[in-house]
Amino acid sequence: MTSNNYAEAAQLFRHALSPEDAARLPFYGQLVKAMAEDTTCLDILSSTPRRQRKPVLLLAALHYAARRDTNSMSQLFARGLRPGEDLGLVIDEVLREVARSPELITQHIHRSTQTNEPGRSAVIGAVLQELATRGSNSIALIDVGCSAGLNLYPDFIPVNDDASPLSLICNDLIDIDRTKAFPRIELRFGIDTNPLDVSREDDRQWLAACVWPEDQTRLLRLEQLVDTLPSWPEPHIFVGDATEQLSAVLLEIPDGVTPVIVNSWVLAYFSPAEQLAYYELVTELCRSAGAAWISIESSFDVAFHQLNNPAHPSPKKGASSILVCEPGGVPSAWGWCHPHGHWLSFTPSA
Ligand SMILES: C[S@@+](CC[C@H](N)C(=O)[O-])C[C@H]1O[C@@H](n2cnc3c(N)ncnc32)[C@H](O)[C@@H]1O
Incomplete structure (x- = not known):
């Protein structure tokens, strides 16, 4: 070495x-x-x-x-x-x-890091609520790199609700109206090279192993969610590489339903050339196929995430940046969040 x-x-x-x-x-x-x-x-x-x-x-x-x-x-x-x-x-x-x-x-190096952090739904949900106010009211949610699919239910998992054991805790650093309506999620799709299936014991164990053991709240919530998941609408899972599968997923979406493509903590596993190919495909789908895109990634790992809003620098070190592209638009920086969604600092573009 x-x-x-x-x-x-x-x-x-x-x-x-x-x-x-x-x-x-x-x-x-x-x-x-x-x-x-x-x-x-x-x-x-x-x-x-x-x-x-x-x-x-x-x-x-x-x-x-x-x-x-x-x-x-x-x-x-x-x-x-x-x-x-x-x-x-x-x-x-x-x-x-x-x-x-x-x-x-x-013996585990053949596996991949498949942390499926539902805390990120607190961020995805806030962006979806904002997109709904801008006309994307009926959507198909496409989670790219979905792992076990836990982030396909931002409309089911409450945020900052002490009464629910499933509730996510997200400290909103900027005032966010979380009572705004969600868009109707008509269809849910996941794409992953190796989707995890919570009905398989080894997949459940690996999901839990990817959570940090001192984060007992995250571990307990994961267990509760994994038990609840089978009672929620079943997603359509596409197995394979994101860039290869996306166009096939879009063919499944009926007219009048906005495809919303989400990737959170996935692109760090792509090579720079793959990140660029993905960016070109997704921005083209936003331009010509009426899709919207939410990207939550580290700007340390993903070059195109260095797009910043100079008026809104990251409030903390090690934050993830949020890029959003509306249908027909171009990507813009909508703020920052903790990598697991523990806090959100949100500045949707005008
Ligand atoms: C760190 S996990 C993140 C899971 C989830 N997005 C979240 O935020 O909780 C990354 C996931 O991306 C998947 N993945 C990695 N490269 C991929 C690719 N080229 N196409 C599709 N999925 C991929 C992995 O199998 C893994 O499940």
């Missing part, structure tokens, strides 16, 4: 969590910092195929092991989450265990 590969992998570990998440989640926050100095972890990450070279994949593999049985990783994770533990000692032991048994991680 060259020192360049190590330097790149170390940098990825150091930026794996936003500063606010690293402070909120000390076990994972300190673990990724230690992984950035650990030769076994640097070796594993640098030899992971580039598309999946994400520290969160390694974390998900460890969490998967910790959730499976009573084993040493389960015990170490339990200690990592216990208040008052010396995290430095626990993390040293986690890394010793990885050095002894790297297969704990490497």
Whole structure:
């Protein structure tokens, strides 16, 4: 392994969590910092195929092991989450265990990071409500990189509603009227190279492993949602690459229904050339096929997300940017959000 590969992998570990998440989640926050100095972890990450070279994949593999049985990783994770533990000692032991048994991680490298974060529906929902006021009242929602499809129900999952166990918590940094009507979602489509099926135990386990263990609220909500999902309208799932499948999905949508294409935390898994091809296809569909587009991605990973509204810079480090393209329009910056939708700072273009 060259020192360049190590330097790149170390940098990825150091930026794996936003500063606010690293402070909120000390076990994972300190673990990724230690992984950035650990030769076994640097070796594993640098030899992971580039598309999946994400520290969160390694974390998900460890969490998967910790959730499976009573084993040493389960015990170490339990200690990592216990208040008052010396995290430095626990993390040293986690890394010793990885050095002894790297297969704990490497056996999962064929998988991909499939975190399906419903918190992003709090952002998608706010954009849909705004699009409805602008005439997109009857829509087909198309979630590109849908994982298990949890973000296909922004009209079913409440936001900031203490009475509902499913409720998402989104701290709106700018006043947002969440009582506005949603558009009618006539059809729901998901596209994914490897869609997860919540009726399969291993898929459920992998979904849960992709959630950070200190985020108990997220884990509990995931379990509730996964149990509720089968009672909601069934989506149409297309298996395959986004750019190849999108035009086929659009053929399924009747006249009078606006296709709304959504991608959230997907394009980081595309090469720069694939990102550009996707951008050209989707903006063409907005221009000529009456589609709308909502893109929620990191501008660090996706070059075209560097489109900013100079009057509205990101309020926090590590934020995701929101681009929206209305039917017949061009993409514009509509604000910023936490990568998991914990907060939203929303400035729809006029
Ligand atoms: C990090 S997950 C995000 C899931 C979901 N969009 C969310 O926000 O919760 C990325 C998903 O994109 C899928 N994916 C990656 N590359 C893809 C491609 N070229 N076409 C379609 N799906 C893809 C992966 O299989 C995975 O389920």
